[in-house]
Amino acid sequence: MSIEKNSAAPAANAPPSNFLRAIVDNDIAAGTHDRPGMPSVITRFPPEPNGYLHIGHAKSICLNFGMARDYNGRCHLRFDDTNPEKEDQEYVDTIMDSVKWLGFSWEQGGQAYLHYASDYFDQLYAMAEYLIEHGHAYVDSQSADDMAKNRGNFGTPGTNSPFRDRPAAESLQLLRDMKAGKYPDGAHILRAKMSDDAMASSIMTNRDPALYRIRHAHHHRTGDAWCIYPMYDYTHPISDALESITHSLCTLEFTDHRPFYDWLLATLAPGGFFTPPVPRQYEFSRLNLTYLVMSKRKLRQLVDENIVSGWDDPRMPTLVGLRRRGYSPESIQLFCERIGVSKADAWIDMSTLEGSLRDDLDPKAARAIxxxxxxxxxxxxxxxxxxxxxxxxxxxxxxxxxxxxxxxxxxxxxxxxxxxxxxxxxxxxxxxxxxxxxxxxxxxxxxxxxxxxxxxxxxxxxxxxxxxxxxxxxxxxxxxxxxxxxxxxxxWVSAAHALEAEVRLYDRLFLDPNPDAGGKDFKLALNPNALETVTAYLEPSLAAAVGEQRFQFERHGYFVADSVDSTPGKPVFNRAVTLKDSWK
The missing domain is CATH 2.40.240.10 (Ribosomal Protein L25; Chain P)
Known part of the structure; x- marks a missing residue:
């Protein structure tokens, strides 16, 4: 991977060209997705509501909503809520708020294109029965250990499950009994049969992928109505098709999942579950940003171990954290434009994000001392x-x-x-x-x-x-x-008239540009000086500052009135970024 430094911003009235726009242009010219009364471009942003969005998600948000905007289409916000043990309404609310804050909307023409995978639970289940009835799925009763062993690995073909040739009627009854709650978690699982030799496929995700698993868990929307839940790889393409998505844009780790995506929609099409043409999946490189970790598990560890004050700690790469730090929606959109869209993995230097904030705030932030x-x-x-x-x-x-x-x-x-x-x-x-x-x-x-x-x-x-x-x-x-x-x-400020205020000087959370690379313990790279709190003296007018109001403190950088701890007449300020890139 290379490390990319800051580059010039594209012209505001000319969206930057990339391979995805070339695909869309060709599809529009060919009428690939022409349907009466429907736009030619319908995209979606499908987060799982199991955590807070981070800067990596911002790239996907800007891409999906931006493409729809630029082609007079629409973008759906869809929550992939198929894993009830990790999901919560809190995350749904913060995701919706973050998308709006970034400047995008799933509403168009008076209609809200807000969806949940759980909206389709009945249809997803009906399609599962259809797959069994037509010989494309079976209920596997192996233990988890045996299933993992028989799946093989990248160098060894998998072995067919002893239940792979189970009669369709038996699998169908087992699935219905699973749905009725007659079995404990892990007793059975529904798997697809993509081909007779699927278990020998060089693509691991093609080896009889799981479709449904038993989970006796309370769902934040459907309550206890279900005790079996569909897998993401099964839910995602079907949800896209039911919503008439035209271009399903995913990051590169889903490349190996595309054969199953295409197979599933082609296999279900004769059942009349959705109207053709079906969506197509396209992959782009995910955002790799230096001096950060963006694994949800590791971010949660920072929160749970009180290394940071919460998901909205201004040192966090979460959108709520960046917002509290002082980043503007426009600066993040500018950053996403500058890094572009490609299929090549690359590390983006943190200075590109910081430079985007400076360039956005410099012409509009009020000055203060x-x-x-x-x-x-x-x-x-x-x-x-x-x-x-x-x-x-x-x-x-x-x-x-x-x-x-x-x-x-x-x-x-x-x-x-x-x-x-x-x-x-x-x-x-x-x-x-x-x-x-x-x-x-x-x-x-x-x-x-x-x-x-x-x-x-x-x-x-x-x-x-x-x-x-x-x-x-x-x-x-x-x-x-x-x-x-x-x-x-x-x-200078007058000692008798100055506003005494708490000012928090934030810096990068990690000293290592790749704190978790190669299995390293990312906590060993924590920057002990990522936060310094000082009692400062400010010009008197800043007493009127309100939450999220941004200023350039002359000589020092760009600061924002903290949205949580500021009170009327007594603001607390966070440093968003220094005036110049002085990181060493």
Whole structure:
């Protein structure tokens, strides 16, 4: 696999070409899926409601909904809810919310194309009986161990089950008894017979694939009405056909499942269960993003072991986590456009996702000043108790967004890094006077020029305050400002008026670009500095910030008001991304 870095975004009005669009274009030209009153392109996004969606799912969402949008078709949201022990309404709700947040909808023309595999349980069962009656399925009564042993492996052909030639009537009665709850979990399973020599197939998924298994489990929608549940590989193609899906887009791991997909629909077609033409499955590469794990099992482990605070922890690659971190829907759509669609597996560098967020927020995020690691700056010659109003644009390139005002006073907060007692070469911020030269002069951005006159230390030798004198005629925006020439400019806030706030500095969760590759213990690669919480001082206007409102804190990066912990007048801010890619 290669690692792909950031690339230029495609033109907004010209969807990027890829092999899937070429297939769709050819199908439309040939009338492959022409049906009266139906669009030529109908796609679907079919998540299992057993967890929270992550950035990898965003690629599929943008692809399926985006293709339908671009071809004036429609995309269905369908929940593959056939595994009741792991599914819950909580996951259904968050998946629906995430799809909407990303900017897509399953509603069209006043109709909601929202479906569940459980909607089709009766039809799926009827088709299972049809397969048995026509010699294409049988009930296998082997133990799980024997079934696994007889299945063979990639180098060894499988062995037919001793129940493979069970009479259809016997298999049919067993299936009905399974449905009636007469057998415990694992006693029997329904399997397909794709061909006489299917167990010798080089494709493991063709070796008499399972269709139904016994599960005495409560289903979040159907309750206890069923104790047998269909397998995903059986449910998926049938659901596609019942919904008249035209192009079933899957990731590459489903390539080996395509022969069964095609066989099942072709075998059921004579039964009149659905209207031709049947769907076709096409595969594309899944998203592999560095510095992340995206296995649901491993993400759940992070949550269950309290390594993160929950599924929406801003360090998580879940969509709820990215949203809370400060990612915008537009930035994720831009990211998905940039990485493109292909059949080639590749690792996408995390910088591509972070760059997409910067490029989306830069032209629209309001600017603000924040001092994250404060050091007191005392303006000795400024009158105590007085203030001077300073102003700055909300956005330097969009004057129509207006301006913001904040006070200049005797005591300010500056960043600790803006003073150096013994300066290094090329340092242009505050430095103290020496025997042979005065202290440095620095512009307090949007305010005045100030000259360092000294500093204070505590008993441990730590610098606790810097003293300066300001030049009254040097205020930014006035004619006098141009008479002073300085090399350094720093940000600041008035100590008496600043908003004290909790700011969370998030970074990548893992230090290793491939934390779980090759069977590695991904927890050994956790970044101990993935979260740093500081008490910062912000310009006063930020007290009005509400959840999910994004800002560029000048010098520091892009931040968002936390949607969970912020309260009116007391926001908590999360760092979404730094201003530049400085990851090492």
């Amino acid at each position: 924040a001092v994250l690691r404060p050091l007191k700056l005392i303006v000795d010659n400024f009158p105590a108790g007085e203030t001077v109003e300073c102003s700055a644009p909300v956005h330097p390139h969009h004057p129509e967004m207006g301006s913001r005002a904040f006070p200049f006073s005797k005591e300010l907060w500056i960043e600790q890094e803006d003073f150096m007692e013994t300066p290094v070469k090329g340092y242009f911020r505050f430095t103290p006077p020496t025997a042979d030269k005065p202290g440095s002069r620095v512009r307090l951005k949007y305010g005045f020029i100030a000259e360092c006159t000294g500093f204070d230390k505590d008993a441990d030798g730590k610098v606790i305050a810097v003293h300066v004198n300001y030049f009254e005629d040097s205020k930014s925006g006035t004619p006098g400002a141009d008479t002073y020439k300085v090399k350094g400019t720093i940000t």
